[in-house]
Amino acid sequence: MSWPEKITGTGSKDPPGRPILKNYSLKPAWGTDFCTGPSTPGSYPQKTGWKIKTMEAITKTLKLDISPETAFQKFVHDLNAWWPAEYTWSQESLERIYIDARKEGLCTEMGPHGFRCDWGRVKAIDPGKSIRFSWQISAKREPVPDPDKASEVQVVFAPTENGGTLLQFQHDGFEKHGPDGAQYRDMMDSEPGWTYILECFRSYCSS
Numbered sequence: 001m002s003w004p005e006k007i008t009g010t011g012s013k014d015p016p017g018r019p020i021l022k023n024y025s026l027k028p029a030w031g032t033d034f035c036t037g038p039s040t041p042g043s044y045p046q047k048t049g050w051k052i053k054t055m056e057a058i059t060k061t062l063k064l065d066i067s068p069e070t071a072f073q074k075f076v077h078d079l080n081a082w083w084p085a086e087y088t089w090s091q092e093s094l095e096r097i098y099i100d101a102r103k104e105g106l107c108t109e110m111g112p113h114g115f116r117c118d119w120g121r122v123k124a125i126d127p128g129k130s131i132r133f134s135w136q137i138s139a140k141r142e143p144v145p146d147p148d149k150a151s152e153v154q155v156v157f158a159p160t161e162n163g164g165t166l167l168q169f170q171h172d173g174f175e176k177h178g179p180d181g182a183q184y185r186d187m188m189d190s191e192p193g194w195t196y197i198l199e200c201f202r203s204y205c206s207s
Contacts, residue, residue, distance in 0.1 A: 055181060057172035058189045062198055064165040064205050068157035069128040071165040074205055075155060076101050076131055082204035084197060089117055089141070099133065101125060107133055119143060123152060130156045139177060139184035149176050169198060 064071050074082070080096050088094045090111030097109045099122065107120035124132040132154040136144040144150045151173035158166045171194060174185040188194050 053175060055172075055174045055185055057170050058185065058194060060169040060194060060198060062167040062169070062202055063160070064167060064202065066165060066205055067163060068159050068165045071157045071167060071205065072128045072131070075157075075167075075201060078204070082201050084200045087197060090115060099131075101127070101131070117143060120150075120153075121147070128157070130154065135171065139180040139187070144177070149178065151176055167198075169194065 066074075076099055079098055083097050085091050085094050088097060088109055088111075090109060093112045095110045095112065099105065099107045099120075101122065103122055103125055105122040105125075106118045107122070109115075109117045109119060111117075118136075120133045120136050122131065122133045124130070132152060134147055134150045135153050136147065136150040138144050151171060154170045154172075156168040158168060160166050171188060174181040177184050
């Protein structure tokens with residue numbers, strides 16, 4: 001996954017137009033095969049004898065002129081139609097990105113030449129109302145195999161008085177990403193981060 005250049009500051013190290021694609025598959029338990037790509041987990045401090053400082057969550061809201069049920073459907077089941085290709089490994093060659101909308105279902109990207117990467121897992125889901133999933137992507141654009149080192153995203157679709165939706169977004173647990181967590185949080189809280197991603201969703205809902 002290549003973050004937009006405004007986020008990284010230095011841009012991607014991958015050759016332009018030629019993302020390095022390798023297959024990744026999340027497994028139920030740490031210690032099983034996870035990927036055939038960068039296989040060495042980050043050497044983050046272990047939680048032994050000290051407490052990791054909790055970082056402030058990213059929170060955002062969107063007002064949508066559609067019902068919560070419709071907003072949920074579009075966010076979860078229509079992910080492939082609105083998710084920005086800039087936030088994928090495959091970029092312009094992306095074939096499909098989707099969420100298996102059930103508890104423990106995988107969040108998956110499909111790319112060219114049989115490329116597949118599982119980048120998260122559904123932790124909780126209440127159809128038409130909310131979804132929470134792990135964000136198993138590091139600040140270096142590499143999959144995070146250990147769920148204990150992944151942050152989490154929660155999206156709540158609350159009804160408004162006029163029949164619309166107040167989308168309440170939260171991305172928390174950045175401290176679990178280790179030494180890069182604080183910078184990663186700032187990147188994703190910037191204008192080209194979640195603000196841009198959610199604006200892509202707003203535009204899709206308005207089309």
